Amino acid sequence: MGKTSDLTAVQKTIIDTLHKEGKTQKVIAKEAGCSQSSVSKHINRQAKGRKKCGRKKCTSSRDNRTLQRIVTTNPFKNVGEIHKEWTAAGVSASRTTTRRLMKDMGFRCRIPCVKPLLNMKQRKKRLTWAKDKKDWTDAEWSKVMFSDESKFCISFGNQGPRVWRKSGEAQNPRCMRSSVKFPPSVMVWGAMSSAGVGPLCFLRSRVNAAVYQEVLEHFMLPAADQLYGDADFTFQQDLAPAHSAKTTSTWFKDHGIPVLDWPANSPDLNPIENLWGIVKRRMQYARPNNAEELKTTIRATWALITPEQCHRLIESMPRRITAVIEAKGAPTKY
Template sequence: MGKTADLTVVQKTVIDTLHKEGKPQKVIAKDAGCLQSAVSKHIHRKLSGRKKCGRKRCTSNRDNRSLERIVKQRPFKNLGEIHKEWTEAGFSASRATTHRRIQDMGYNCRISRVKPLLNQRQRQKRVTWAKEKKDWIVAQWSKPANSPDLNPIENLRGIVKRKMRDTRPNNADELKAAVKAAWASITPQQCHRLIASMPRRIDATLHKAAVMNDTTDVTQLKPLKAVLSMLPCLFFLYVNGVMLFALLRKPLLLESSRYILFAHLLLTDSLQLVVTMLLYIIAVTMFNMISYVCVIITTIASIAVKISPLNLAVMSLERYVAVCFPLRHVDITTTRRTGNAIAVIWTVASLDSVTQIFVLVSHENKGFTVPRFCDRNSVFRLPIFSTLNISFTIIYFVLVGMVMIYTYIAIMITVKSASSCNSNASKAHRTVLLHLLQFCLCLTSTLFSLINRLWNINRNMAINVQYALFLGLIIFPKCLSPLIYGLRDHTFRHIFIYYFTFGLKSNVRPVIKT
């Protein structure tokens, strides 16, 4: 007589069959040829089921039903969103557990198919079609043309698809009804707008094709242009750094309001050079950054651009006081008042940027953490920003121009009325004239953004012209004006040459004339 573990398959089958027929265990044991206790244990184990091994499930049936409701409500959510919503409802489970429970329910995870890019044959077909329909009028676009992706009907189908996203039809009839309702909700105004947009889309297609043809030539010249742009910037940064170092090495110079303002001009122009180089590198490398970082960089660049003309206006006023009020010059142009004037310069130059940031935060309070290409027009997109920028720029340059012209005329009158041997007055007259020249150079720098918007020529030619204007209107005006001003000053010239040559010229000494 065998025990339970020794029962054969035949004996187990006989026990199960006789037990279903209602035979007592004694008879079943006799017919199966085993002990009665073995029959009892087999029947009891068959009824209760064998105890499962392994760890107990961390989710109950109630938890699984809650997860199933979440999946049924939005079946197009990804696994991460479903897991987050489930855990926020108070259920504790890992992401892998969530995945297994969803699979147990019969759902499968799928990755949406990415629409493939156009191949060369499709691009050429699109360009050919666009050239044929370039001269069409709006009335001709009322009938959809035979194009796979440019006709207005494709946009209408896209609108229907977007409206169908929130619908959950259960059968074919409900699907047809939902499609008809979405199609009927399209207004005639939407159709007219799509038809009217076709000429613009045709021009965009042809422009894109021209850009793709010219991209190879432009890309090959990028390294050379980058080197030609960075070398002057680095050289003039070194020159400005030497000038600032020379001023700091001679504290006696910094007791004069004239040299304090000159040091401030060097500092702001160097800051603008650094920011300009950074923005140029970002543009060449097509680097994407978070929007608020781009706002900070462009704001610093905008403030630095406006500080230079304001600083020149204050320097012209200082020369005006020195010539027209020589006895009161020391009392008026003190170090403290010069520091206050610099604070006013920064405050006035920041009004434009602070106003635009306030409007930006008020009207566009989202999307600041989305990486994008750092372009001022892509961040400050509303028309009000362009209006504010143009208005403040006109106000700045009109005020600065009036101050500099007034000081120039006043100093010129003083020079005419003074004796011919008054060399200081004549020198101040030439200094203000130099400030006026610097102001004109700053004014040409602001023309770059205005000229940059007027391109209707070939893309390759436009990029080359923009590069030339970038060097001519942005880099060299900011670099040459402090250099000319510093070399023209007889007192500062010897100190600058000494430190610029690292003291190699023995006949030059940093001596200050008294």
């Protein structure tokens, strides 16, 4: 009867009751029918609480703060580099412990998002632009025709869907993705508004000011007629050299088309970027064999874009602007 684990539930209840009444351990042991040492151990354990089991931690709170500072200062270091720097600070811990503590702190190893580099001048201009447009309504944004170019390739590298295959089918052509050194690609110009998308233009040569003005003449103007009719609209474009050329500015003035002022390196503010992403995701299972088949696939996928999808993307403009203001001009999640 020397161990508290030998005590029955009834005995433990008796001990707890009599102890609260102020009885001595000798009296309690006699009433409960157990040894005095069992009573003492039970009372002490109840008072102190059960001791924690397991191995004692090898790092202190200060050590953990040092680790968090190392990871936060340079999040692109791998576990080995982080562990080396941490142990150099006088901490004795294994690489496995380092990885586990980083995970406990909430750090996860992920592929980083790629965003355009913004210098301080560009960030200030983005912030100023966002503050200037923060009170625009959905009706005002619906009058804007957003435009952009995008490159489509037959091979999308290592991205795309995974494959379900059985053991030994790794070399089966049905389970393989083809790749070439210089995959055929096409450059596409497109435009959208809250009312839907306009016709696509496949660019055959490098886009200079002259080529871009032909695109505006033969594709942007028909898109404006299709999406706006006789209503007024504002055209959006980025600051590519062909777009900001003096002859291009003259073209817009001659045609009486206002152009929305636009900050540099700001694809996160252009909803058509998300539209290109939708098209490319829908095409990830397609396997065009040449550039012409690729164009056919792009046209067919673009034709499936609904006005509702475009409207939802345009409606995100106030949220994009708020995100830029909160980020003080830095890149956003969009």
